[in-house]
Amino acid sequence: MNPVLEFEGISKLYRSVLRDKHWALRDFSLRVEPGEIVGFLGPNGAGKTTAIHIALGLARPTAGGGTLLGQKFGTVSVRRKLGFLSESPAFYHQTAREVLKFCGALNGVREPELSHRTDDLLAAVELTEDANRNIGKFSRGMLQRVGIAQALINDPDLLILDEPTSALDPLSRLKVRELLLQNRQRGRSVLLSSHQLSEVELICDRVVFVQKGRVVKSGRTQELLLDSGGFEITASGLKAAPSGAQSSHVEDGRLVFTVSAAQQRAAIEQIWSAGGTLVSVVPKTRTMEDLFVELMTNSESVDREVQ
């Protein structure tokens, strides 16, 4: 199946007036397949927004290329099937309803479908009551909800969202999460750039970590979160942890200890042979935040070593 978004060896060099050079992206490659939600993570200045802008045709790559919904980056007509929310959405000062209609019309949505979709999306982001208020008087959270609605106005095949929930309250975040999952169920794809790591952990099928313009790690979310450090075993009826246990403590009268994957079988056999009862064997997992910190710290120290 063809990817809905593909970056192939993209580099982007910015030059300032004084000819200072800054590589925003270096040999950057990424694929988003149909029907998946991909988390796009990295610290500020990692190159995430630059990559998104290149995909949208707002900036031109210095080297490399890519495709958006099967067409080369910068193809105008293909953007009719794309939804985009920028990091700090800015609109003309109109009412929320007018903004959605304006954005829909720019993407070729015609009446009466435009009015129907506008009403549905205003309801979905809970702005029906404020639909006829000028957005100049909206809070940042309300503006972000307008932004999410406008990104969905053309029923896009691919959604590119840059920090879609940064200004939202927990209930609104939940709502947005539901909207994204609904879109995935309908076979739509999402590229989600976010610093809300817990959210990425909850909804993304795959995650890509970027630092200093390069992909430092990517993979399926659940696989990345599995700590290769081993398993946490809980057993009762034991006086001491089996040999090879890395750490142990007693919890509710049960012995809890960790072992490496290689020693898991031997540890279980020792429990049984000692007359103990195996309560649980749980693979050790880490949070997205743990992984993020680990990756970013490691790649920074590697950079320092190289320098």
Next chain:
Amino acid sequence: MTPILLLAKSFVRQNRWLLLALVGWPFLLGGFLRIPHQTTSREDVSEIVQMEVRYGVVVLAFLASSAIYNEKRSRRIIGVLSKAVSREQYLAGLLLGSAYFAMAYFASIGAATLWLIGVSDLVARAVLTVFVCGIVASLWTAAVALFLSTLLYPFFAAAIAAALAFAPFALRDANPFLAPVAALLGGSDPFAASIPLSAIITGLAESAIILLLAAQVFVRRDVAVSIE
């Protein structure tokens, strides 16, 4: 066509307060002229109309030259160009918005002129001439300013565009192909002038060509980088 019309409408809407001030300006000036004398001479009105027309063209140059800069600064350009809108359509929308702006302003000059010296065939024809020539001259200057603003800071773009429009006024015989604004507005008495058809066609054609050139430059520019 729809994106161009929508963008033009938004351009006018964003500048509505300036437009309102400009539309009121000819009437305010006319009022000052009329109140002490009760009647106004054609010569006085002719001078004021010429001045207002040239002011209008310069204002349009500044407005068009700052349009892209303002859109970048407000980051609205990202929202618009991430939709199915080409760079050509975007610039055409801004230029059409400038044309709407000019239409409203020159219509108000015409209305103020009729208010000051009354309606007659001669005045109606002069007003029509001022209206058409003013719009085409503004369109040409705005197109040049827009083109230059894809390369330069808005102030320099506007200043150069205004200079290109008005410097040929100093020449005795300016070539209408090189100086369409002088050919359109160069007559000393708008009431004696007839509609310069060839200058209008030249002005419109050159505006379209300059717009296409601007699009060729603009399509090669990043719009998402910091403008500071």
